[in-house]
Amino acid sequence: MARGNEDPFPVAQERGGPVGWARDHLRVMREAWHYVSERFSSSLLVWLLVGIALALPAGLYLLEKNLEDMSAAWDGRPGLSVYLNLDVESGVAEQLASRLRSEAGVATVVTTLPEEALEEFQTHTGLGDALDMLPGNPLPASIRVTLEGGATPADLDRVAASVAGEPDIHEVVLEKTWLARVRDISEVVSRLSLVLAILFGVGAVLVTASSVRLAVEARLEELRVQKLVGATNAQIRRPFLYFGAIYGAGGALVALMLISTTLLVIEAPLVSLFSSYGSELELIGFDPFFLLAVLLTGTVLGVCGAVISAGQRAFELEIH
């Protein structure tokens, strides 16, 4: 006996409109935060677990970015170093430098005489006193050649071949070997971080899911009552999605703190390492975009865990 076309249980009217919906979200968000902060010690454990799970792939991502950057930087200025024999006159070094300058694709040629090499060595290593004890200068003259940007390994081989076999040359070192190594390491780190990101991402989801599951079980009676008085499945799920978001975002913050701490710890030896190669430590990637991406990833993973955990439970709840 329907009353015309009138719906006796209207959906839209009962939702309270967008304002009611927003108000409900705000209330649930407050309650979720209250619930999490009330159980601070257990929440901290969840944050730490999620944080550790996120820190490793995020840290590897940073490493990969920096290796790529280093590789790209070297890619723009490939070069070679020519080491002369110890007894070679300085004029020979200048002649060889001139020949190298005339090669196509060569950008810069810098000659370092044995005396200059010794001075640099003393400055950078602080081993001046030890060198003073040697009968003579053990360092040879060298020529540093940089090719123009975009030069290929074949160009590098060509330039090296132009002086190879000269009796005054002790060794020609091509930087492409290092470049290839850096690229290989970068590739390994890239693949490793992808695998770890997946594994640890799943780990973060599972940690959140199990924590949310505990929260669901702790509030079963309340959820049953809510369902009885007309709460929708979305309303039942809502607080747990906020739990997941809070756990995930908190875990992401912990991950960022772990990465920052790690960078602080390794900063001093890294600076030393870079300066020994004559360059400055310039860490890239740890920028606002990275911070936002880690926070967003953590939050999304947390919500995913909550969806898995609370979603199915919402359908099962009834007072019996």
Added chain:
Amino acid sequence: MGYIEFHGVTKRYVNGYEALRDVSVEFAAGSMTFLTGHSGAGKSTFLRLLLRMEEATRGQILVNGVNITQLKSSRLPYYRRHVGAVFQDHHLLAGRSVFDNVATPLRVIGMPEKDIGRRVRAALTRVGLLEKERLLPLHLSTGEQQRVGIARAVVNRPNILLADEPTGNLDPDLSRNIMSLFEQFNQIGTTVIVASHDRELIQGTGKRIIELAAGRVVTDSGDGKVAEVSLPPSTMPHPGVQEVAGGQR
């Protein structure tokens, strides 16, 4: 709103037990009815089917013309917002104050907090518990807890109010008090169905009484017919139980 029809409703559990058997009965909007019968007669199942806490095996249950047995699960919550329910064991939230317990249905529909405060206090005033709104249910007597349950059931001004053994744990005075509350809600147009095995309490109320036994309607004072059926003392279904023709519409 509040017109209820049961048409040939049967509820059979997976173990084969039939809690309700081919029950057909109607409730006018704004009426008050007592369901009575021994324990296991099918009273609770009747109410649970009406709340869609369980699915009917066969038959139709119409509320204002809508067959709620066919109601999609996505629409079920909106139906339940029109039905208040009171249980013998209250189902109050132990960790929440009396106020918060009563406010639950209003928060579900997204009512503003200031309106919630007004409505909750009105409901608590009605059941005489306004001064205890800050207490936890644990600090209340059984009768008071039951009244909190009633306040929660009516705070949303439902069209239908269902109560399953609401006086089960109460002394006679408190029971009469609770029943008079239901009568008050009925007087303002709410369709009230109360399941109670306490015949003394419901007799003399002048309200319609439906007696169930072994899942069947055996008497229905609403249509003036009383069954002359001999029932076994057992609460289990019995093949000898006759269906009362007058109970069917």
